Amino acid sequence: MNYGTLDLNTVWFVIVGALFTGYVMLDGFDLGVGILHLFAAKKDEERRVFLNAIGPVWDGNEVWLVTGGGALFAAFPNVYATVFSGFYLAFMALLCALIFRAVAIEFRSKHASPRWRCFWDRSFAIGSLFSSLLIGVAMGNIAWGVPLDKNGEFAGGFLGMLHPYALLMGVTTVALFSMHGAIYLVLKTEGALQTQVRRWVNPLIITFILCYVIVSLATLLYVPHVTEAFRNEPWFFAIAVSVVLLIANIPREVNHGREFLAFLSSCGAMIGLMAIFGVGSYPNLVFSLPHPEYSLTAFNAASSRKTLGVMFTIALIGVPVVLAYSASIYWIFRGKVQLNKTSY
């Protein structure tokens, strides 16, 4: 497939970014529900409602990560190889957390013993918490920069990745996903449980806003290559402002009982945050610190133009179809959770 003078490298930077944005926006609320699982739901039936709120969709949501990983492998194999081998232990821990999260949802309600349920409830919650934290830490490292050698191989260690900025990003991600999950739960619950869940929304919004402000300050002060991108293109600032406005809009919509709009606001904020992340990084996929010249970019780490073109065709055919039936599946499962015998 020949796309003339189209800058396919940038196109794929955007597509990979969009896939990961889809992942955090969708699996973000699944993980958020998991983080709140032990705290916001105490009774067995409440916990079943939580699980069934994400029951039909979490699996499809996780596919965004699978496809994002596959697209990264295909479009930017050098980035895939460097990041996954370099962050070896971190990814193994993430996989462990995601496995426990996934099978806990499936296994928990299949057996009635309280100890069985307690074990899988904890697996679900801890798995979700650690997945969120590790995703945040990984993003923190990408934003901050990681040590690369001249062959583009990772030249650091595991503990070096746990620096304060990365941990701050980890905590921020946990706060963001919990907020997003709480809003999703307000959308999917009713009655007393909804009132109970609703009480979590405002404190979580405040926590997230605090984290957001601290991360922004830290970025301004200590991560010059990201702020530079914003200095060069002032209109990018509008994205940062709109994120704050969208988040401020959430309590307003919740108070008016417009739960779906509240959830959309939260989704919009997450898209904005990922856009900031992408704009701040472009064209770098992995920023190298202390040797910026070794950075892996959308241009020096990409597959051949031929492959990018073929895959762009695949994406043009596949993605609209995926979006169409994903939307219809969300439509089929719209409305409040009703427990029945096929539920988790």
Added chain:
Amino acid sequence: MSILTLARLQFAFTAAFHYLYPPLSIGLGLLLVIVEGLWLATKKPLYHQMARFWTKVFALTFAIGVATGLVMEFEFGTNWATYSRYVGDVFGSALAAEGIFAFFLESGFLAVLLFGWDKVGPKVHFLAACMVAFGAHFSAIWIVVANSWMQTPAGFHIVGEGLKARAEITDFWAMVFNPSSMDRLAHTVFAAWQAGAWLMVSVGAFYLLRRRHRDFALASVKIGVVVALVGAILSLASGHHSAEGVAVNQPAKLAAFEGLWETGPRAPLHLFGWVDAANERTRGVALPGMLSWLAHGSADAPVTGLRDVPKDERPPVNFTFQLFHLMVAVGFAMIGLGLWTVWVWWRGRLDHSRLLLWLLTFSVLGPQIANQAGWWVAEVGRQPWIVYKLLRTSDALSKVVAANQIVASMIMFMSIYALLFAVFVFLLNEKIKHGPDEADLVPTGKLGTGLATGEGGAT
């Protein structure tokens, strides 16, 4: 142990464990389509009850398949970074296509299949079953295409030298239809049908032995054994065709399958045996000339022996030989078991032949053993190459990963997978003991009303 051995062990362990589940999803996916199709066509409540029961089993296998499959996708990068850089341009695009075309389809419609019983009509539910089965088959297509490219690379050229060398696509369709991909895909899918079908037969036979759920059990055995027997015969045909391809494209691998040392006509086919690789000898019972005839259609056709393969390009011979023969033996046994079952069925004595029912109860192990053995043969038989004749496995490792990291992650995966397997067996056993729900003989929600009024639409 060297890092290479550790990385291979870890990958092999996680891949082997993962590969217990996708064949079940593919096979059960097809069977769900058949059962729901029968329900739509005949409106017999028994088929509704079967569909309900088998979707629950399907959900269980699918959940573990997804959880362990995510690991596989990450492990190309974590363990084999150099390989990933080398093949990313070719292999990565197949993997990405798998995500976009197969996984979204499978997981999206799975939601309707599992939780949509009361929300959609029977036709939409049937459509969901078709899409899930279609997605499961699609996922096999892309991963087998990618793996086949590693066996018989095509449609690419090598760019750069030394550390920077990598394969780039020149012809996408030549890559997809590389010499071994269609044969291997067919063989994989037919084997997967058997995995699902023999599971259904096993459970049905178990109930017949215990004299429980007779109608459900008989229907499960009958539907299961038809698919299983078709799958078994097609596995034999596609396996034979695949081996003919191996003879041409990967002679060292074929020689290892059969422990053949001397190049020449009238090459023998071993029924069983033992390979002494140090002395370059194979002992056992062999049919003279049979290998030449099977591989090239004539007993006088020469077959390449291992002595004509440089020593550092030979796969581990005895290991490959034994697992290959195990796979073939199990394959023939399954055909025999299938024919026997059909004969007993034809004579109307399915619930009387206790010996047969006992064998059928354990038949689920057959395809699993053969699938595992087949996968090992395919991968070990390609050694020492990771991409045949292009990249050695020893050169494909991640440069920055240390042995202790692999050991740590391997211990982690072994404990988690042991736990997962135990829970899987426990839950499957509970489901089977609990059996099909009598209440499912009366469809509920839109499924019930849809059939009663003769309308199957969604809305």
